Amino acid sequence: MAFKNYILVCAGTACESSKGIALYEALEAELKAQGVAAEAQLVKTGCFGFCEQGPIVKILPDESFYVKVGPEHAQQIVAEHIIKGRQIPELLYDKDQAAGTSSDDIAFYQKQQRIVLRNCGVINPEYIDEYIARDGYAALEKVIFDMTPDQVIQELKDAGLRGRGGAGFPTGMKWGFSKNAEADQKYIVCNADEGDPGAYMDRSTCEGDPHSVLEAMTIAGRTVGANQGFIYIRAEYPLAIERLNNAIDQAREYGLLGDNILGTDFCFDIELRLGAGAFVCGEETALLASIEGKRGMPIPRPPFPAVKGLWGKPTVINNVETWANIPMILLKGSKWFSSIGTETTKGTKVFALTGKINNSGLIEVPMGTTLREIIYDIGGGIKDGKKFKAAQTGGPSGGVITAEYLDTPIDYESLMSIGSMMGSGGMIVMDEDDCMIDVTKFYLEFTVDESCGKCAPCRIGGRTNYNILDKISKGQGKMEDLDTLKDLAQAMRKASLCGLGQTAPNPIMSTMNYFEEEYLEHINDSSCRAGKCKDLMSYTVVEEKCIGCTACARVCPVNCISGEVKTPHVIDQDQCIKCGQCFDKCKFDAILKG
Amino acid sequence: MAKMTLDELRNLRDSKKKEMTQRDGDKNAQIVIGMGTCGIAAGAKDAFDAFLDELNAHDVKDTRITQTGCMGLCFSEPTVEVAVPDMPRVIYGNVDAKVARRIVNEHIIGKALVSDHIFDKPAQDIIDQGAE
Numbered sequence: 039m040a041f042k043n044y045i046l047v048c049a050g051t052a053c054e055s056s057k058g059i060a061l062y063e064a065l066e067a068e069l070k071a072q073g074v075a076a077e078a079q080l081v082k083t084g085c086f087g088f089c090e091q092g093p094i095v096k097i098l099p100d101e102s103f104y105v106k107v108g109p110e111h112a113q114q115i116v117a118e119h120i121i122k123g124r125q126i127p128e129l130l131y132d133k134d135q136a137a138g139t140s141s142d143d144i145a146f147y148q149k150q151q152r153i154v155l156r157n158c159g160v161i162n163p164e165y166i167d168e169y170i171a172r173d174g175y176a177a178l179e180k181v182i183f184d185m186t187p188d189q190v191i192q193e194l195k196d197a198g199l200r201g202r203g204g205a206g207f208p209t210g211m212k213w214g215f216s217k218n219a220e221a222d223q224k225y226i227v228c229n230a231d232e233g234d235p236g237a238y239m240d241r242s243t244c245e246g247d248p249h250s251v252l253e254a255m256t257i258a259g260r261t262v263g264a265n266q267g268f269i270y271i272r273a274e275y276p277l278a279i280e281r282l283n284n285a286i287d288q289a290r291e292y293g294l295l296g297d298n299i300l301g302t303d304f305c306f307d308i309e310l311r312l313g314a315g316a317f318v319c320g321e322e323t324a325l326l327a328s329i330e331g332k333r334g335m336p337i338p339r340p341p342f343p344a345v346k347g348l349w350g351k352p353t354v355i356n357n358v359e360t361w362a363n364i365p366m367i368l369l370k371g372s373k374w375f376s377s378i379g380t381e382t383t384k385g386t387k388v389f390a391l392t393g394k395i396n397n398s399g400l401i402e403v404p405m406g407t408t409l410r411e412i413i414y415d416i417g418g419g420i421k422d423g424k425k426f427k428a429a430q431t432g433g434p435s436g437g438v439i440t441a442e443y444l445d446t447p448i449d450y451e452s453l454m455s456i457g458s459m460m461g462s463g464g465m466i467v468m469d470e471d472d473c474m475i476d477v478t479k480f481y482l483e484f485t486v487d488e489s490c491g492k493c494a495p496c497r498i499g500g501r502t503n504y505n506i507l508d509k510i511s512k513g514q515g516k517m518e519d520l521d522t523l524k525d526l527a528q529a530m531r532k533a534s535l536c537g538l539g540q541t542a543p544n545p546i547m548s549t550m551n552y553f554e555e556e557y558l559e560h561i562n563d564s565s566c567r568a569g570k571c572k573d574l575m576s577y578t579v580v581e582e583k584c585i586g587c588t589a590c591a592r593v594c595p596v597n598c599i600s601g602e603v604k605t606p607h608v609i610d611q612d613q614c615i616k617c618g619q620c621f622d623k624c625k626f627d628a629i630l631k632g
Numbered sequence: 633m634a635k636m637t638l639d640e641l642r643n644l645r646d647s648k649k650k651e652m653t654q655r656d657g658d659k660n661a662q663i664v665i666g667m668g669t670c671g672i673a674a675g676a677k678d679a680f681d682a683f684l685d686e687l688n689a690h691d692v693k694d695t696r697i698t699q700t701g702c703m704g705l706c707f708s709e710p711t712v713e714v715a716v717p718d719m720p721r722v723i724y725g726n727v728d729a730k731v732a733r734r735i736v737n738e739h740i741i742g743k744a745l746v747s748d749h750i751f752d753k754p755a756q757d758i759i760d761q762g763a764e
Contacts, residue, residue: 041744046745081747083751084708155704158702158703161701162698170645171648173645175641179638179641183638238669242669277672278669292635294641298635300638392706396707397708399704
């Protein structure tokens with residue numbers, strides 16, 4: 039027999055530490071004591087991502103959401119809610135929604151809002167029918183039969199949609215330039231060359247909802263007068279490629295791509311172009327060169343691709359997330375879209391939340407959401423109860439956001455003003471164990487690797503800055519190195535040809551600004567507070583504390599710890615690779631890190 | 633299907649919409665497995681096979697298994713959504729082959745939720761409710 043109610047108790051690590059288990063046991067005892075164990079099933083769940091309010095209890099099927107619940111509330115929950123079916127107002131998260139109101143339409147902890155990811159994790163991406171059933175291709179219908187191209191462009195302008203690739207250029211204006219450009223041939227391009235470390239928003243969208251991209255590109259084709267589209271995607275996304283190709287085949291079969299779409303004289307087709315994974319090919323002019331079969335190198339703008347792009351023809355190029363927004367905007371209207379977000383930045387943003395966070399994942403939040411809400415309400419806080427240090431957005435082109443700015447509402451301008459940037463949506467969370475020099479060095483290494491080498495500021499400036507950071511991380515830095523870092527960063531920003539070089543120094547500028555003391559410690563004291571810079575630290579055995587249990591010697595991967603059983607051990611400093619395993623293993627605090 | 637006209641597309645949409653909503657209210661239970669790159673890398677294919685195998689072993693015929701893209705709960709991949717009539721729709725996380733078999737036995741057949749593996753979708757899909 040099915041149960042009448044289900045009591046879900048959060049047993050995630052954060053809630054567990056705030057008495058989730060005691061609560062579970064108290065509820066279990068109460069259900070038995072009050073004789074309703076057969077009516078309600080008690081279930082331990084994973085983290086709901088609302089740890090600041092924990093422990094959390096959710097009761098199904100009415101979805102009552104109780105916060106800060108303690109074992110002392112167990113009696114009341116069972117007596118009132120389970121037996122009498124009455125909500126307990128003082129425990130509800132949303133106090134206004136107390137008893138009597140159905141909670142179906144209340145979006146408890148509604149921090150996320152899914153527009154781009156509307157179908158991801160809902161439909162089967164390999165069946166066009168499921169996309170169509172969820173109003174798929176209805177926006178295309180509207181554009182072909184009920185709207186003029188100018189109306190479409192006006193709608194996008196009114197909606198305030200800005201490019202989600204990172205720069206935030208108004209999409210409607212871009213389309214307008216291409217539409218008004220005179221040419222015998224125009225092109226539509228989707229930039230799916232997602233390259234930031236830790237970012238996978240576009241891959242997930244292509245895999246989970248490929249038709250939303252195809253539909254939007256077809257709409258653009260109709261609007262600006264293009265008959266050919268290209269999706270530029272990196273070859274290391276095999277599943278996304280497979281699903282896109284499959285979706286293209288299905289759309290062609292249904293007459294939603296190809297000649298005479300929906301029986302009209304409008305013709306449009308899409309092909310995939312696979313990139314070899316060069317980061318610079320995410321830059322639009324380099325991307326277009328790559329589609330043309332040339333080496334992926336950027337060229338100066340203007341002219342912009344909207345006027346002179348692929349093979350010299352007007353080309354609308356947008357990124358996956360921008361495309362995925364478009365059908366919804368045209369279906370639900372610019373008014374609806376522009377009601378979401380902040381003054382300057384409308385709609386939502388998808389972030390790939392990674393790093394030292396409990397609930398890493400793919401999230402979509404309205405613009406204007408604060409970093410605190412993302413990290414603590416959705417992300418469930420920092421792993422292992424450590425302290426938040428910074429979040430990195432914008433990948434190798436971005437900067438860090440520190441604890442001080444956790445309450446900044448996120449939009450293009452606000453992130454810019456605190457020295458970071460929106461970027462494509464990678465968000466890496468760092469805790470006290472992360473060294474800012476080390477992180478900066480990682481990003482510099484990436485941009486140095488990925489620089490195409492065409493212009494000197496990026497090619498030489500990037501390498502020189504990397505070498506300086508490397509020196510600092512080894513404790514060999516000098517104070518004047520900091521000035522050189524800054525000077526070179528300025529030169530790269532001003533003189534580099536494309537976005538890659540212009541933004542490559544951002545991580546340096548940002549970390550120097552917010553974590554100057556860490557740079558100074560590395561230079562003056564040869565110390566790394568996070569213990570990441572291996573050249574600046576060593577592990578030693580504290581003789582008085584070591585009881586000779588041999589645990590460290592057994593775990594050491596290079597066998598550099600020696601000593602007899604029950605006598606203090608010694609670490610051979612020349613052999614030690616500073617992996618820290620002995621430090622973690624020792625139960626007697628007998629290994630000193632520093 | 634051959635190329636469609638506007639009317640054909642509209643008809644198809646209407647009928648598929650009905651089919652999908654009917655499926656929700658139908659007697660048939662449904663298992664939806666998140667199979668983006670992330671899910672597959674975490675072992676969603678093993679879970680998928682285990683579901684098929686266990687359902688066959690118990691001769692359960694009224695349960696439909698389907699795949700979808702990333703649900704966004706990367707920390708708990710592979711993720712699986714289970715909808716059984718008259719029970720709340722829930723999402724299970726960290727579903728390996730063993731958990732998949734537990735879900736079939738305890739949830740699909742036993743009509744009780746499987747403790748320790750339920751995760752909550754962090755967002756209600758407003759588009760679900762908002763789309764006219």
